[in-house]
Amino acid sequence: MRARQGRMSTDAASQALKQVESTLLIVGSQGEGGAHFMVANWATQASFEPWRYVLAMKKTSRTIRNVREKKAFTVNLLDDAHKDVVKRVLKGAADGKGDESPVDAPRLPDAYAGFDCEVVDVLDTGGDHALVVADVKDGWKRGDGPPVRVDEMKLSYAG
Numbered sequence: 001m002r003a004r005q006g007r008m009s010t011d012a013a014s015q016a017l018k019q020v021e022s023t024l025l026i027v028g029s030q031g032e033g034g035a036h037f038m039v040a041n042w043a044t045q046a047s048f049e050p051w052r053y054v055l056a057m058k059k060t061s062r063t064i065r066n067v068r069e070k071k072a073f074t075v076n077l078l079d080d081a082h083k084d085v086v087k088r089v090l091k092g093a094a095d096g097k098g099d100e101s102p103v104d105a106p107r108l109p110d111a112y113a114g115f116d117c118e119v120v121d122v123l124d125t126g127g128d129h130a131l132v133v134a135d136v137k138d139g140w141k142r143g144d145g146p147p148v149r150v151d152e153m154k155l156s157y158a159g
Contacts, residue, residue, distance in 0.1 A: 022041040022042075022149060022150045022151075022158075023041065023077070023147045023148075023149055023150075024039060024041055024078070024086060024148045024149055024150050024152075024153060024155075024158055025039070025040045025043060025055075025075050025076070025077070025158075026038070026039060026040075026075075026077075026085075026086070026089055026094075026108050026111065027039075027040045027055065027057075027063055027073050027074065027075060027076070028073060028074035028075075028076055028098055028101075028105050028106040028107060028108055029062075029063045029066035029067050029070065029072070029073050029074075029105050029106075030066055030070050030072070030104050030105050030106060031062065031065070031066040031070075033095065033096065034096050034097065034106075035095060035096055035097055035106035036062055036063060036066055036095050036106075037076070037089045037094045037095060037098070037106075037108055038061065038062070038063045038089065039086060039089050039090055039155075040055060040057070040158050041150045041157070041158040042055065042056035042129070043055040043056065043075070046133070050135050051135065051136040052120070052133065052134065052135055053075070053115075053117055053133075053134050053135075053136055054131055054132065054133050054134075055073070055075075055131070055134070056129040056130070056131055056132075057129060057130055057132055058128060058129050059124075059128060059129060059130050060128075064122070064130060064132070066105075067119055067122070067132055068119075068122060070104040070105060071104070071118060071119040072103035072104040072105040072116070072117060072118050072119060072134075073103075073105045073117050073119070073132070073134065074098075074101055074103070074105045074106060074107050074108070074114055074115070074116050074117065075114050075115050075117065076108035076111035076113075076114040077111055077112055077113045077114055077145060077147040077148075078110060078111055078112065078148050079112050079143065079144070079145050079146065079148065080146075080148060080152075082110050082112075082148070083148060083152070083153065085110045086148060086153055089108075094108070097109070101138065102116055102138045103116040103117065103118055103137055103138070105117075107140065111142070112141070112142055112143035112144060112145060113139070113140060113141040113142065113143070113145070114139065114140060115136050115137075115139035115140075116136070116137050116138045116139065117134035117135065117136055117137065118134055118135050118137050119132060119133070120133045120134055120135055121133045
């Protein structure tokens with residue numbers, strides 16, 4: 001089957017992309033001011049051997065600067081009871097303190113589960129985001145989900 005020639009409908013593509021349900025992630029990184037957390041959702045497991053995870057980060061973000069320097073980040077999951085924490089992260093009000101992890105990045109104390117990553121590479125694909133490729137080194141579980149989704153927070157994008 002041949003693709004149709006012509007201009008892509010960005011409205012249609014945008015509507016289709018919104019249909020892909022996405023877990024809201026809180027990414028932890030370590031910087032000059034201590035623990036830093038950001039909201040993200042463009043991520044996926046990319047390998048079993050080694051256990052690898054890929055996350056898209058805005059090239060101008062504080063988080064990617066921290067990740068490039070420390071070569072580590074955490075992925076933290078929040079449940080519905082902690083939607084207020086998502087709002088604090090969005091405002092930068094969750095920064096400063098985090099729980100220790102085996103990598104040089106903080107765990108969010110309110111997260112019910114998550115995992116720790118060591119960066120393998122940061123790939124510039126030419127867009128406004130870079131792909132951060134990392135190996136999963138450890139994980140934790142302190143409770144049960146399900147995790148908050150991006151649409152539940154009335155966001156169309158987080159990252």
